[in-house]
Amino acid sequence: xxxxxxxxxxxxxxxxxxxxxxxxxxxxxxxxxxxxxxxxxxxxxxxxxxxxxxxxxxxxxxxxxxxxxxxxxxxxxxxxxxxxxxxxxxxxxxxxxxxxxxxxxxxxxxxxxxxxxxxxxxxxxxxxxxxxxxxxxxxxxxxxxxxxxxxxxxxxxxxxxxxxxxxxxxxxxxxxxxxxxxxxxxxxxxxxxxxxxxxxxxxxxxxxxxxxxxxxxxxxxxxxxxxxxxxxxxxx
Amino acid sequence: xxxxxxxxxxxxxxxxxxxxxxxxxxxxxxxxxxxxxxxxxxxxxxxxxxxxxxxxxxxxxxxxxxxxxxxxxxxxxxxxxxxxxxxxxxxxxxxxxxxxxxxxxxxxxxxxxxxxxxxxxxxxxxxxxxxxxxxxxxxxxxxxxxxxxxxxxxxxxxxxxxxxxxxxxxxxxxxxxxxxxxxxxxxxxxxxxxxxxxxxxxxxxxxxxxxxxxxxxxxxxxxxxxxxxxxxxxxxxxx
Amino acid sequence: xxxxxxxxxxxxxxxxxxxxxxxxxxxxxxxxxxxxxxxxxxxxxxxxxxxxxxxxxxxxxxxxxxxxxxxxxxxxxxxxxxxxxxxxxxxxxxxxxxxxxxxxxxxxxxxxxxxxxxxxxxxxxxxxxxxxxxxxxxxxxxxxxxxxxxxxxxxxxxxxxxxxxxxxxxxxxxxxxxxxxxxxxxxxxxxxxxxxxxxxxxxxxxxxxxxxxxxxxxxxxxxxxxxxxxxxxxxxxxxxxxxxxxxxxxxxxxxxxxxxxxxxxxxxxxxxxxxxxxxxxxxxxxxxxxxxxxxxxxxxxxxxxxxxxxxxxxxxxxxxxxxxxxxxxxxxxxxxxxxxxxxxxxxxxxxxxxxxxxxxxxxxxxxxxxxxxxxxxxxxxxxxxxxxxxxxxxxxxxxxxxxxxxxxxxxxxxxxxxxxxxxxxxxxxxxxxxxxxxxxxxxxxxxxxxxxxxxxxxxxxxxxxxxx
Ligand code: SF4
Numbered sequence: 001x002x003x004x005x006x007x008x009x010x011x012x013x014x015x016x017x018x019x020x021x022x023x024x025x026x027x028x029x030x031x032x033x034x035x036x037x038x039x040x041x042x043x044x045x046x047x048x049x050x051x052x053x054x055x056x057x058x059x060x061x062x063x064x065x066x067x068x069x070x071x072x073x074x075x076x077x078x079x080x081x082x083x084x085x086x087x088x089x090x091x092x093x094x095x096x097x098x099x100x101x102x103x104x105x106x107x108x109x110x111x112x113x114x115x116x117x118x119x120x121x122x123x124x125x126x127x128x129x130x131x132x133x134x135x136x137x138x139x140x141x142x143x144x145x146x147x148x149x150x151x152x153x154x155x156x157x158x159x160x161x162x163x164x165x166x167x168x169x170x171x172x173x174x175x176x177x178x179x180x181x182x183x184x185x186x187x188x189x190x191x192x193x194x195x196x197x198x199x200x201x202x203x204x205x206x207x208x209x210x211x212x213x214x215x216x217x218x219x220x221x222x223x224x225x226x227x228x229x230x231x232x233x234x235x236x
Numbered sequence: 237x238x239x240x241x242x243x244x245x246x247x248x249x250x251x252x253x254x255x256x257x258x259x260x261x262x263x264x265x266x267x268x269x270x271x272x273x274x275x276x277x278x279x280x281x282x283x284x285x286x287x288x289x290x291x292x293x294x295x296x297x298x299x300x301x302x303x304x305x306x307x308x309x310x311x312x313x314x315x316x317x318x319x320x321x322x323x324x325x326x327x328x329x330x331x332x333x334x335x336x337x338x339x340x341x342x343x344x345x346x347x348x349x350x351x352x353x354x355x356x357x358x359x360x361x362x363x364x365x366x367x368x369x370x371x372x373x374x375x376x377x378x379x380x381x382x383x384x385x386x387x388x389x390x391x392x393x394x395x396x397x398x399x400x401x402x403x404x405x406x407x408x409x410x411x412x413x414x415x416x417x418x419x420x421x422x423x424x425x426x427x428x429x430x431x432x433x434x435x436x437x438x439x440x441x442x443x444x445x446x447x448x449x450x451x452x453x454x455x456x457x458x459x460x461x462x463x464x465x466x467x468x469x470x471x472x473x474x475x
Numbered sequence: 476x477x478x479x480x481x482x483x484x485x486x487x488x489x490x491x492x493x494x495x496x497x498x499x500x501x502x503x504x505x506x507x508x509x510x511x512x513x514x515x516x517x518x519x520x521x522x523x524x525x526x527x528x529x530x531x532x533x534x535x536x537x538x539x540x541x542x543x544x545x546x547x548x549x550x551x552x553x554x555x556x557x558x559x560x561x562x563x564x565x566x567x568x569x570x571x572x573x574x575x576x577x578x579x580x581x582x583x584x585x586x587x588x589x590x591x592x593x594x595x596x597x598x599x600x601x602x603x604x605x606x607x608x609x610x611x612x613x614x615x616x617x618x619x620x621x622x623x624x625x626x627x628x629x630x631x632x633x634x635x636x637x638x639x640x641x642x643x644x645x646x647x648x649x650x651x652x653x654x655x656x657x658x659x660x661x662x663x664x665x666x667x668x669x670x671x672x673x674x675x676x677x678x679x680x681x682x683x684x685x686x687x688x689x690x691x692x693x694x695x696x697x698x699x700x701x702x703x704x705x706x707x708x709x710x711x712x713x714x715x716x717x718x719x720x721x722x723x724x725x726x727x728x729x730x731x732x733x734x735x736x737x738x739x740x741x742x743x744x745x746x747x748x749x750x751x752x753x754x755x756x757x758x759x760x761x762x763x764x765x766x767x768x769x770x771x772x773x774x775x776x777x778x779x780x781x782x783x784x785x786x787x788x789x790x791x792x793x794x795x796x797x798x799x800x801x802x803x804x805x806x807x808x809x810x811x812x813x814x815x816x817x818x819x820x821x822x823x824x825x826x827x828x829x830x831x832x833x834x835x836x837x838x839x840x841x842x843x844x845x846x847x848x849x850x851x852x853x854x855x856x857x858x859x860x861x862x863x864x865x866x867x868x869x870x871x872x873x874x875x876x877x878x879x880x881x882x883x884x885x886x887x888x889x890x891x892x893x894x895x896x897x898x899x900x901x902x903x904x905x906x907x908x909x910x911x912x913x914x915x916x917x918x919x920x921x922x923x924x925x926x927x928x929x930x931x932x933x934x935x936x937x938x939x940x941x942x943x
Contacts, residue, residue: 004768005559008714011772012540020537020778052739089756114756124757128670128704148739159756160703164696182725182740189721198686198721200553200752201703204744209696212736213612213628214654215635216503222611223662224696224743243930245884249894250923252930271934276884282877284838286860286869290881297885325854373839406797410837415915417835419488422919423497423801424837453920 042236045146045178049232052149056207057220059229060149062236066096069172069233073098073138074105076229080168082135086112088158090140092172096233098138114162127161134166137225141173143188144230147181148206151230155201163205168227171205175234237267240305242343244315244445245277251445257472258311258346264475265356267307274301280318284411288326295323299335307353308343311468313375314444316345321378345375347443347467351384357391361474364394367465368437370428370451371404372444385443385467392471398435405431409450425454432462439465478622478808480820480829487798487806487835496632500803503631504794510737511791511845518733528730529849531723532785535715539775542684542717543766549687553749555762562769567598569765570676570709574604577707579673583665585691585698586610587678588626588788589711589767591810592823595676606676607668609697614661618645624804626811627735627790632803665697675701675759679712680731680787682764683721687748689764690724692731694742702747708759710747714771715784727787730847734789770823779858783818785848792842792852798835807832814842814852821859827868833859894929901925 046062053060063069077085085106087098099113112130131137139162143152151171153163163169179185189198209224220226239262243255262269279294298319302308310316320340327336350356369389375381382404389397408414408424415421428451432440438461442448445466452464478486490496515521535542547557560566574582582599584590584606596606596617608617612629616622619641623629630638639652648660677698681690689710691698702708718727724746732738751758774780793799793813804812809820809829817836821829833856836842842852863869883889901908910922928936 004561004565007561008559008766008768008772009540009543011768012543012714012775015772015776016537016540018776018778020533020781056738056742125670127757132666132670145740150740155751155755155758160699160758162756164699164703182728186722186725198688198746198748200748200750200755200758202746203699204740204746206738206740206742208742209694210742211611211658211695213610213615213630214633214638214657215499216506216628217635217654219655219658221662222658222695222697223609223665223700248930250926252926252928252933255930256933273931273934274887276887276890277880279881279884282881284857284860285873285877286833286857286862286864287874287877287881288861288864290877293881294884373837373841377840377844404841406837406839406841408797408837410839413834413837415913417484417487417798418915418919419491420798420801420835421837423491424797425920427501449923450920453916453922456921457919 040180042175042178045180046175046232046236048146049144049149049178052147053207053230054149056149057210057228058149058207059227061229061231063231063233064235066233069096069231070098070101070105072231073102073170076170077106077109077136080135082109082168084110084112084134084136086131086134086137086162086166087114088137088139088162089114090158092140092174093138096172114159127159128165131161131165136168136170137162137166138170138172139163141171141177141230143185144173144178144232145182145185145204146178150182150204150206152185152202152204154199156199160201160203163203164224167221167225168229169225170229170231173230173232175232175236178232238306239267239269239309240302240307241269241271242275242278242302242308242310242315243271244310244312246445246449247311250449251466254311254445254466254468258309258468260472260475261346261350261359261468262309264359265350265354272301272305278315278318280315280322281411283318283322283326292326295327296332298323299332299339302339303335305339305342307349308339309346309349310343311346311466312444312446313345313372313379313381314446316343317374317378319343345379345381345443347385347388348379348381351387357387359388359391359471359475361471362393363470363474365439366396366398366437367439367441367470368398368400368432368435369403370400370407370432370440370442370447372442372447373404373406375443376404388467388471389441392474398437400431400435402431407447407450409446411446414450421450422454425450429454429458429460433460437462439463439470441465441467441470443467478805480808480824480832482808483806483829483831483835486808487802490802490806496803497801499632499634501800503628504800507736507790507794511734511794512737514733514737514739518729524726524730525847525849528726528847529785531718531726532848535717535719536775536781536784539714539717542719543714545684546682546687546717547766549684550749550762550764553687555687555749555764558763558765560765560767560769563593563598566593566711566765566767566769567595570595571599571602571604573707573709573763574599574602574674577673579604581605581607581668581672582674582676583607583609583668583672583701583705584676585678585693585701586613586629587676587711588810589678589713590676591623593767593769595711607665607672609665609668609701611658611661611695614665615641618642622805623810624812625790625793626788632805669700669704672705674707674709675705677701677708677710679710679716681724681727682712682717683724684717684719686721688721688746690728691745691747692728692741692743694736696743699743699745702745703758706759707761707763708747708750709763709765711765711767713767713769715786731787731789734791734845734847774822780818780822780855782850783815783822783855785850786815787848789847791845791847795841795845797837797839797841814856815850818852818855818859826859826863826866830863830868833863891931894931898925898927
């Protein structure tokens with residue numbers, strides 16, 4: 001806080017003494033966007049998610065069970081000749097015992113496991129350098145948004161950098177995490193935002209990192225991952 | 237029904253045939269036509285240049301001249317929008333509110349009047365030519381009129397209407413803009429003309445003489461044979 | 476390259492004559508408009524959303540003090556710090572001092588129009604700190620020593636060949652004009668900066684007052700890197716970026732993404748509430764938010780201009796503006812270009828400096844029509860013109876002409892007489908009604924001839940007996 005605070009607020013208050021075009025708007029009467037639908041068929045929801053994700057260059061996939069997902073990861077790593085794989089400590093990764101299974105399945109790959117809280121600055125920096133070398137990272141989602149093919153992740157689930165620095169990013173999710181649209185997600189997030197339940201960073205990811213800054217030519221992988229994969233594990 | 241004509245100064249001085257043909261059209265559809273002789277200019281040139289005091293004076297005059305009119309019809313989307321959209325912005329006096337409301341409610345651009353007030357689409361005109369239609373900015377965006385003129389054109393016998401690309405892109409006139417920034421204004425007309433030429437139409441039709449003056453002025457300077465034509469002229473001349 | 480809005484006329488006529496530049500802007504804006512139209516088409520309630528966003532912005536701006544205090548309290552509650560900056564130098568000084576405290580020789584920066592507005596990069600350099608622009612477009616123009624030419628696509632004016640040559644000369648890499656290779660080079664080079672910087676600076680697209688959440692919308696991921704890796708994150712926002720509620724975000728995000736690039740969602744949307752929390756993996760230890768006034772409270776003081784503060788910087792009005800399309804962003808001599816620039820620049824920098832901008836519009840209205848928060852942009856330009864006139868800042872010849880015009884038009888007899896006299900003079904002078912040469916008009920367009928008989932005269936002559 002500083003001296004200019006009062007000056008600026010004073011100016012604003014003086015300025016607002018002159019009524020504007022539409023004074024007296026009822027506060028809170030204009031909340032957000034309504035979610036477009038109530039219950040939607042999960043097959044349809046996943047179908048929409050898949051279509052939208054593919055449109056923006058994402059790689060969505062449905063795996064009926066843990067085994068299929070794990071085999072899928074193995075195939076992915078082998079096919080793309082990934083050498084370094086980072087696995088987050090997200091609940092879904094632990095549930096499928098990714099770290100252990102992958103080290104058995106892919107003994108030639110160097111696995112990096114995100115562990116504990118990297119409290120000190122130096123260890124975090126070390127992690128950054130490790131992750132910047134990784135070909136693939138595997139993390140978990142909080143929500144998927146069908147309308148736009150979007151994945152929502154939280155800084156409480158995994159580190160921020162693990163979904164950002166590696167060349168490819170695979171997010172694992174479950175069918176019940178798919179919401180029809182952004183408004184539906186916000187309805188779930190927003191139950192009590194003032195109480196500080198929001199994580200410090202919520203990030204929505206829609207397809208791979210991209211840019212069109214050079215002559216409007218679309219390029220994938222500007223600063224973030226070149227590939228964005230989203231796998232939903234479970235039966236619809 | 238009694239219609240009072242509101243003839244913009246540009247039409248009065250440079251393109252009187254537009255007014256004359258409008259009279260012809262209105263008589264044909266059976267309304268009685270009057271021309272309040274005291275009218276001059278709606279004030280738009282002053283208003284658009286920022287001279288709101290001068291514009292306000294002319295707006296007040298307009299209300300005096302047309303205050304008692306049953307219906308006001310004009311062959312210009314631009315001047316009509318001055319009355320309907322911008323008068324309420326500059327005439328804030330409470331005393332004028334009622335007469336202002338009355339006048340703005342009763343003022344119509346002519347194609348809008350014919351199609352949406354009178355319910356007439358076919359005037360019985362014949363014009364065996366290929367034409368393209370330019371959406372004048374004020375008519376299109378301030379007044380939201382774009383279907384009515386096309387309906388009128390489509391019902392002309394023998395006519396072929398070819399849509400141009402970006403028919404609602406500005407022609408580049410913009411009043412004093414056209415002489416304050418001649419290079420930009422000309423560049424806009426150049427692109428507009430290219431779109432028009434691509435249709436291979438013989439005529440470019442619009443409902444505002446100012447756009448036609450801009451487009452036509454450029455086309456004729458370039459020596460292109462395509463001719464500008466006000467919709468009132470198209471309809472009135474060929475009844 | 477320092478351009479001033481006072482040079483608009485010169486710059487614009489130069490740029491409009493540059494056919495290459497004109498093609499670049501026309502095809503890029505055309506592309507963006509096409510994408511936008513496609514995605515908006517899929518939202519049947521679009522007009523409704525615009526209206527609601529307009530009303531929420533109205534609500535916010537009309538109670539700006541309330542929402543800013545609320546935002547401040549929420550940010551502090553989340554462990555962040557808030558700094559109120561009256562002007563550019565207060566804001567810049569705060570950042571420079573922060574760099575000193577952090578002993579940060581470099582900072583990584585993502586795109587922020589507010590930072591551009593206050594010239595933060597220059598201020599940092601004078602303060603001995605190297606600002607590294609990390610948005611690809613911003614990086615390119617920083618290396619070129621240029622300024623942004625579009626608020627969404629800063630390097631829109633440059634060709635791939637120019638960029639290739641630039642990188643070749645500045646960095647000694649082999650020449651290439653393949654966009655993907657140029658991008659890959661920038662990615663690799665900037666990674667180093669991200670990994671070592673102690674301070675990351677970002678802009679703010681929206682700031683929710685109830686939760687203290689700032690939202691950053693982007694496609695490249697550089698803003699995520701700027702806000703995730705360095706030890707400290709500083710965000711800078713114009714006062715008007717505040718919105719009442721976190722729950723308003725779906726609405727604004729929908730409007731912004733579709734209006735600016737035609738995307739349903741940009742690749743990344745970061746919603747940041749304060750610094751890293753204890754149980755979290757990583758993220759900055761400190762979060763600073765600069766609330767920048769820099770002339771905004773003055774804009775607020777004029778109720779007619781207030782709506783210009785609703786802007787969410789989507790760039791759609793630039794894309795649709797027939798003037799912007801032909802003269803490009805640099806003609807405006809300011810970081811804000813296009814219709815919103817023509818409104819904001821005179822308000823920020825003074826009407827006298829930016830006299831031409833309010834007139835740099837044919838008033839076609841396509842800007843107001845496209846604006847996702849329904850700012851009446853072309854009306855705002857008209858009010859600015861009126862301000863110029865009432866300050867007597869227009870040329871005396873024009874003022875004289877206008878008062879003569881008004882006098883003539885107010886008096887129908889004078890009008891009639893003038894019109895008759897003019898025709899008489901033309902007749903006796905032997906000139907007839909050949910068209911006049913009109914300065915500014917006639918070099919490129921034929922001017923119509925005065926009609927032999929005015930409509931008024933025709934009506935007099937043919938006045939129907941029974942009618943009227
Ligand atoms: S004025 Fe409206 S259209 Fe222009 S950038 Fe701002 S929000 Fe977008």
